[in-house]
Amino acid sequence: MATNTEVTPEVPVQEDKATLSRRQFLTKLSVGLSGVAAAIVGLPVVGFLLGPLFRRSPQEWRGVGAVDKFQVGQTIEVTFQDPSPLPWAGVAAGTAAWLRREGQDQFRAFAVNCTHLGCPVRWLPDASLFMCPCHGGVFYQDGKVAAGPPPHPLSEYKVRVNNGQVEILTSPTPIG
């Protein structure tokens, strides 16, 4: 069986000025067109990926229960849905907050994210403290830092009482 030892024969070298100039032009044309093609395909994808940076979910008031459900001085976990959950979000569409009733119509809603690195803080009712399991951050019942590495008090959501219902205003996860 014959074998081909010269699969890619050398291109004859033509070094006259016109040929060189034409080659330079064709090189630039090819590189430029490739760049344009890459940009046409790539830019929308990059824009798609960076979309969340420029898109903000609308803020919504979410009801978390009737006022009577909460006792003065008590802090309990409440859950509510994100403002515009994607249809396939499932349980990920939920958010929790620690709601504290401080007076007849006075409520405070603390984010569950530790201000250190975002882990979920737990409420210890007898100790009246929030504790973080990850690196030991501790917060008082008013959200102020009691111990550990958290740099800031717990973040808070806006709360209102509307038609006998306690409502929380959704907001981006307060981390970072």
Add this chain to the structure above:
Amino acid sequence: MGPLRRAWQWFDDRSGASKAIGPVATHAVPRGSAWSWALGSATLFAFLVQVVTGIGLATAYVTSTADAYQSLQFISHQATFGGLIRGMHYWGASAMVLFIGLHMAQVFLIAAYKFPRELNWLSGVALLGVTLAMGFTGQLLRWDQTAVWSVFVAAAQAGRAPIVGQALVHFILAGDTVGGATLTRFFAYHVFFVPALIFGLVGLHLFLVLYHGVSEPPKAGRPVDPKTYRSWYHEYLKTEGVPFWPDSAWRDVVVGVAMIVVLVGLALFVGAPELGKPPDPTLLDAYPRPDWYLLWYFAVLALLPTNLEDILILLLPAIAGVLLVSLPFLSNRGERSALRRPWAMGIVLMVIVMISTLWIKGDQAPWSPAFTAQALPPGVIQNQANALASESVVTGAGLFHSKGCENCHMVAGYGGQRGPNLTTIGQRLSSSQMTTRILNGGNNMPAYGGNLTPDQLNALVAFLSSRRPPTVTQPGVVSGGSQ
């Protein structure tokens, strides 16, 4: 000539397979390479295991925050060989991280990063980065409770970056919060973006290995001189070179196969970690911790000085990256033998000790409150041999548990390790000192001033005062302290 041989010859002629692969397979490599030269191949084998098992997992994994958890339960417990494949993928990730670390340490020790192999090292550093990225994104695809909260932790770290922090948070979460878009993003990173980078970098890395040749075993007194190294290496291979296949490749094959056998064994007999609770962000009894290969960094985050944390949380990885990248530019000539570079051995030893220590600390996590601490049993509360504890001491012991003191303080083996061990605190502090500390807090302890009635405070102090070491009053009779 048989039909098979004729078919092969036809295929080889038309494809050029022998001409393309032959010179690569039989290129000369230095004789006398040790088993440690196979660490890079072992990393590549581990990556290939990840590719194959990852493709298998992707055929059943549902990339939706609503269903991913259930699909993984199906893969783990119902699909044919699903548990085995998931186990191999988990242990394969561990192997990849382990071997790339060992390979890097070996290359550093024999100074194979020196001229002309600086780019080999740099592409290896990039591969280390993308391997860790694969490990982290892979852990998130488990999409259980820990995975969800790990996303928050990653975003919170990125959020510390000045100016672009919040933008990074939104980019990582793919929105304002963890939601439907978050998992699909991480899935795309894990199975498309990062593997594409790995394929490209592995291709570059292997090309550079062929282009510059496999580094020869170092010898004390034989320094690298960029002016003469290439010609010297060329001549060296003429006398000391052997064909890569099979004289050197057999070790790579043996190590790779052994690794795969071990991976299958681990997958069969240990398996992948069981999934945690469902990925519901409203379930707050979570304790997100990274897989073992990032556990040391979990410890770093806990041990950073609070006042410098904002800077160090970003600066430390940046410094590590800069050091790794600048290494071949700081020292690309001279001695390669570790015997003439004792500082190199010292650095490797220091890194091993540092990471091991942090790893142990990360595993113990003494800074984490012990939420599951049991109330002190009567045998521990009883503070005097053959005598019942007083009522106030018993009440104080109950408060010690209910008020969360036990979450951070240990007494007789019960409780957390975040604060000082209080087993014998009655011997170290007076009642008034304890009272002051409890009411005012301090030294990383919350103030309980507004959270205890005077009676509760007295009971707590009574309990703590009763904590004393056993004292021998006469031979054979022990009194006081815990049981």
